[in-house]
Amino acid sequence: MPTTYLLLGSNLCNREDYLLQARNLIGAQIxxxxxxxxxxxxxxxxxxxxxxxxxxxxxxxxxxxxEELLREINFLEAELGRVRRERWGARVIDMDILYYANVVLQTQRLTIPHPELQNRRFTLVPLTEIAPDFTHPILELSNQQLLEQCPDDLTVKRFQ
Structure with missing residues (x-):
């Protein structure tokens, strides 16, 4: 079975609880x-x-x-109450496909690897924690190398 790397994010209401609910649904349905x-x-x-x-x-x-994974993620987001109003706006839950094994895919609805992965410290820090040596199939750099070269200067700190 292929391994996919998913990014979860939440910035509304009880953020920790939304991440927990998302993990539970992912484990049960994905x-x-x-x-x-x-x-x-x-x-x-x-x-x-x-x-x-x-x-x-x-x-x-x-x-x-x-594509099935994307549909299921969108369904789970809606099930958890996500409403899409504004690009990059506040949301109770967001789920992004970062990688799907070593697949490179570009369709109208889906791009894998995630096209902004290498530019987002908030993605690379947790990704590097669990997969530092995984190599980006297009850029041919490990997640650790991508993090070291990341232009994003937002502070990313461990919660709790």
Missing amino acids: GEIQQQSGIYETAAWGVKNQQAFLNQVLAVETTLAP
Whole structure:
């Protein structure tokens, strides 16, 4: 079974609880969680005047193909109450596919690896915690190398 790396994020209401609910739904409906990073807090990226985010990365074994995975993630986000109003706006939960094994895919709805992964410290810090040596299939750099070269200067700190 392929391993996918998923980024979870929340900055509304009880952020920790939304991450927990998302993990539970992912484990039940997407696949077995093989690894999970710690939870990190960071200032909002993109739209700045909003509450800080909690982020976590999961490594999940799944039988779902990439497009099916995206549909299921969107369904789970809606089930948890996500409403899409503003790009990069506040949300109770956000789930992004970072990698799907070593697949490189670009469709109208889905790009894998995530096209902004290498530019976002809030993604790379938890990703590097659980998969420092995983190599980006396009950039041919490890997650650790991507983190070391990341242009994003937002502070990412361990939560609790």
